[in-house]
Amino acid sequence: xxxxxxxxxxxxxxxxxxxxxxxxxxxxxxxxxxxxxxxxxxxxxxxxxxxxxxxxxxxxxxxxxxxxxxxxxxxxxxxxxxxxxxxxxxxxxxxxxxxxxxxxxxxxxxxxxxxxxxxxxxxxxxxxxxxxxxxxxxxxxxxxxxxxxxxxxxxxxxxxxxxxxxxxxxxxxxxxxxxxxxxxxxxxxxxxxxxxxxxxxxxxxxxxxxxxxxxxxxxxxxxxxx
Amino acid sequence: xxxxxxxxxxxxxxxxxxxxxxxxxxxxxxxxxxxxxxxxxxxxxxxxxxxxxxxxxxxxxxxxxxxxxxxxxxxxxxxxxxxxxxxxxxxxxxxxxxxxxxxxxxxxxxxxxxxxxxxxxxxxxxxxxxxxxxxxxxxxxxxxxxxxxxxxxxxxxxxxxxxxxxxxx
Numbered sequence: 122x123x124x125x126x127x128x129x130x131x132x133x134x135x136x137x138x139x140x141x142x143x144x145x146x147x148x149x150x151x152x153x154x155x156x157x158x159x160x161x162x163x164x165x166x167x168x169x170x171x172x173x174x175x176x177x178x179x180x181x182x183x184x185x186x187x188x189x190x191x192x193x194x195x196x197x198x199x200x201x202x203x204x205x206x207x208x209x210x211x212x213x214x215x216x217x218x219x220x221x222x223x224x225x226x227x228x229x230x231x232x233x234x235x236x237x238x239x240x241x242x243x244x245x246x247x248x249x250x251x252x253x254x255x256x257x258x259x260x261x262x263x264x265x266x267x268x269x270x271x272x273x274x275x276x277x278x279x280x281x282x283x284x285x286x287x288x289x290x291x292x293x294x295x296x297x298x299x300x301x302x303x304x305x306x307x308x309x310x311x312x313x314x315x316x317x318x319x320x321x322x323x324x325x326x327x328x329x330x331x332x333x334x335x336x337x338x339x340x341x342x343x344x345x346x347x
Numbered sequence: 348x349x350x351x352x353x354x355x356x357x358x359x360x361x362x363x364x365x366x367x368x369x370x371x372x373x374x375x376x377x378x379x380x381x382x383x384x385x386x387x388x389x390x391x392x393x394x395x396x397x398x399x400x401x402x403x404x405x406x407x408x409x410x411x412x413x414x415x416x417x418x419x420x421x422x423x424x425x426x427x428x429x430x431x432x433x434x435x436x437x438x439x440x441x442x443x444x445x446x447x448x449x450x451x452x453x454x455x456x457x458x459x460x461x462x463x464x465x466x467x468x469x470x471x472x473x474x475x476x477x478x479x480x481x482x483x484x485x486x487x488x489x490x491x492x493x494x495x496x497x498x499x500x501x502x503x504x505x506x507x508x509x510x511x512x513x514x515x516x
Contacts, residue, residue, distance in 0.1 A: 204469055204470070204472065205374075205470065205472065206471065206473065207472050207473065253464075253472055253473050254472065254473075255379060255430045255464060255472075255473055255474065255475050256374065256378040256379060256467070256471050256472045256473060256474055257378065257379035257427060257430045257474070257475060258379065258381065258427035260405075260408065260410075260412050260427050261405075261408070261427050261428075261429055261430055261431070262407075262408065262429070262431050263431075264430040264431045264475070266464070313464075313465065313466045314466050315466060315468075315469070317469050327469075
């Protein structure tokens with residue numbers, strides 16, 4: 122048994138020694154590491170065409186390894202949604218945090234990204250049911266209730282799968298976009314109504330999932346090279 | 348850069364596919380339930396008895412109410428109940444749908460209830476449910492309806508799975 126340990130020890134020594142022999146002679150390029158902060162320009166442009174949607178989102182990421190970044194989004198949104206039988210207004214804020222993986226192998230000196238990411242997202246918001254019309258036999262006179270009903274202090278949490286691109290268009294300036302697929306974990310639902318729109322999540326589909334998109338312009342603050 | 352363009356196209360295409368497969372939002376859930384009435388034989392209260400040429404009207408609404416349950420000869424009808432008021436006054440006119448107006452026999456009854464609006468879904472919106480339903484037959488001296496009662500006491504109208512009101516004639 123002791124013999125066995127000794128031989129393992131010697132093999133180990135040999136491995137350490139052999140790895141130390143590989144001293145590289147080449148000049149190694151060092152990647153830039155830093156904090157990248159930006160803003161979503163899609164929502165402000167979108168609200169020019171759709172007066173019922175307003176929102177602002179700040180994005181940021183911080184490089185931790187060659188291919189991994191911690192990433193976050195912070196935003197708020199206001200939306201009026203009109204359906205066949207009712208209309209409601211949503212107002213709230215959200216935070217999303219997670220990681221991005223760069224699936225793109227850059228040439229030396231380039232910092233483009235194909236982003237595959239995951240986020241945990243949390244939103245707090247209020248809903249106001251502006252009005253509704255009872256869905257009943259068309260023979261009957263319509264019943265429309267126009268007294269707004271407020272549902273405050275609602276919240277939701279969900280997971281986002283991120284797919285996107287980021288490219289350096291000017292020195293330290295990046296442009297990018299991402300598509301997001303959202304899956305709800307839990308939500309605090311209003312009584313006798315449903316969270317059909319959630320800030321950051323957007324429209325909530327039947328099976329509690331949703332889609333998102335952003336188009337960002339961001340600036341890299343380089344901190345160190347590695 | 349060429350490679351990044353290819354990736355870009357691929358991602359966009361994949362996501363457009365997901366977006367494209369979005370479900371059409373059509374209301375398929377049950378909305379505000381109709382009142383279901385079954386007609387029974389007054390002499391033999393456990394037997395159904397069909398009604399000939401029935402015409403249905405609701406006070407305050409112009410025209411006759413027509414649907415597939417109101418046929419030439421029927422032993423059960425489904426009719427709408429007002430969602431704007433807590434009372435609906437129905438007029439059931441026996442022989443009302445034939446040419447001869449002299450044989451018409453109009454009987455009137457009131458339905459009283461408590462309303463509640465319940466959220467269904469994005470596409471269906473809200474429906475009204477009726478609780479603690481009560482019936483009152485108006486006596487005009489020549490009633491073809493001998494008596495009217497709710498199936499249960501208290502009776503609610505929450506769905507159209509079974510009858511809510513029995514009419515004996």
